[in-house]
Amino acid sequence: METNYSAEQQAFRDSLRRYLSDKCDQSFIRENWDEVVPHTEELWGNLVEMGVTALLVPEQSGGLGMGMVDMGVVMEELGRRVNPAPVLASCVGATSAAAIYHCNDLLATLADGSKIGTVAFEEADKTLLSWQQPGVSIKSGKLNGTKVRVLDAMAADVLFVTAADGVYLIAADADGVTIEATEIVDGSRRIADVVFEDAAAEKVGELADFAPVIDRLLVGLSADALGAAEMALFTSLEYAKEREQFGVPVGSFQAVQHMLAEMFQQVEMAKAGLHYALWALDDAEAEEGHRAAVLIKAFIAEEFPHVGAEAVQIFGGAGFTWEYDIHLFYKRLLSAELLLGGSDVWLEELARIAIDR
């Protein structure tokens, strides 16, 4: 039994961490905060070079053929630096969909990073518990309706769309597609509403086959949140050791120590649940992978906003300023809580798993 990343995965993590802290530190994030497409070509090019875009692409389609455990390494690191690159949308979401639906030409372009994709499966009047009954309609090969909270749609070249009778692929600049960015408190992440008006699209497969895409997104987002929570803990811990009041470090006060110990506890629990979920998506039955994915997303949604809030609290007044970085992590944790469904959704899914089955 092994619950840690392998030596190779740790080496990969170290090189990613080095790159992100050298080239994409908080000043980079701040420069691009609230930009409609907040990543740069240089950042994307470097991620392509490090293999991030090819990670989940099968080998026969020109990819690296790796699994979610490897992608977990990437997502944790991106979360640690609140990085805006559209990896979750494109390298996890669209890439998994393209692999499931055998979109081989697209897979090659996703692998080499020349195209960015995303997945559109949420609607305004539905939770993800009913994603299999989409309201977006299809008539004579044309989509009508609106998807919401589509990750990185403004950066995307192509979208997978769940519609009444299956999953469709459409170019982002196709006729009848309108993308409207939604401003959220977390300026390091981009979501958008996507409106389809008689937009001609290509059917790629059945709705039911889309389920693993959602499970992978839930776990990918949770890994991102774990990275952000670890940094919230680490940053506030360092501050508690340095910041002096009454002639001593504030971290010597038991009240502060217990806050940090509790944050550490939540982070360690999440790490344990996340690693299991990453492994389960790669190597367990689909049903168990789904259960593990829902467990970790529900836990993140329930517990991590508190970790971020406590980190802000430890900074005192400085924590409420724009100048200090701690709010960046807090905001990242708030979006991780609520994007792809909050605890209301995933606790109900757990109730279905634990009570109704």
Added chain:
Amino acid sequence: MDYRYPPEAEAFRQQVRGWLEENLTDEVKGLDNRGDIEPDDLLILKGWNKKLAEERMVAISWPEEFGGRAAGVMDQVVLAEEMHRVGAPGPLNPIGLNNIAPSIMTYGTEEQKEQYLKPMLSGEHIWCQGFSEPEAGSDLASLRTRAVEDGDDFVINGQKVWNTLGHYADYCELLVRTDPDAPKHAGISCLLIDMKTPGIDVRPLTTMTGAKEFAEIFFEDVRVPKSALLGPLNQGWMVAMNTLSNERAGIANLHLGVRRKIAGLIDEAKSRVVDGKPLTENPVVRSRLAKAYMMGEMQKAVGDVSIAGAANGEPPGAESSIVKICWTEIEHLVAETSAAVLGADALTDRWGDNRLYTRATSIAGGTTQVNRNIVARRVLGLPKG
């Protein structure tokens, strides 16, 4: 990452499962091996313990010469899982087996090992620890029970408290102060004493649940031979805090136990109809049960990190220090959830008892606050206040 158990452990699982099917009787099934055991149940449990010992299934981590199987961590976890699965009670002497025996194996003389280990394993002798005192709880090293050398004997005076199984115990691993002038950790010795020795007065201590789970032990001029000393004189702290135990199933037992409770609560909710509707259709009930279920599963995940680390020969890391805090909080959550789900019925029977019992989880074996201090200082490196 790989969360599968090794094939040898799965083979051992089949062996255990087969043996339990043949040997676990209805009389034994579901009996509680802790707490306030009825005299009749104690006899049944002793018989069961003996049967387990004959099959070498009591302390499988022990070396074979002492009646174990020298079994690795994953076999221990498998045994715990299979015992929980069918409601088979564990051995009577968990404290003796897990906490006292490793010290005897490491520091004991040949005579001490010969005399004490086998009857402890079979359940013939029940052991308690005499550590805490009224004025030495979390700050255990400030203990004041004295042992004075007198010829070939030690003479013991003082009082111990919170002695789990103390009123059933045949023997006691006792911490005493043998050098009052030394710094507090340095003047302590460890003695192995017969509880029938004259001058020992055991008074059962009734807990808030009404159970007699602990005892207080009073020592008045209790004379024991110097051969009672375990390990070197004045090094009892090191002897008693010996962490060389190979036993890791306790980590699995924490989540196995609390998850069984959660499953029981879900079953109980499913059996109820309230206001004309199944209780489990009530969204508040669903949400509360789902949260408890989620936390139980996360406890397993945290436990698995510790277990895998131990199985791979790593020293206990940061995660082991939080396994206990997590578990106590989940025990509290399950107790609160039982109230939210069952209403006033949670004041009765097992859920009523459980609500009270779980208060002890965050106190016994190191309070949550002391554990948080340990995490803050040793893991996070925060300065002492």
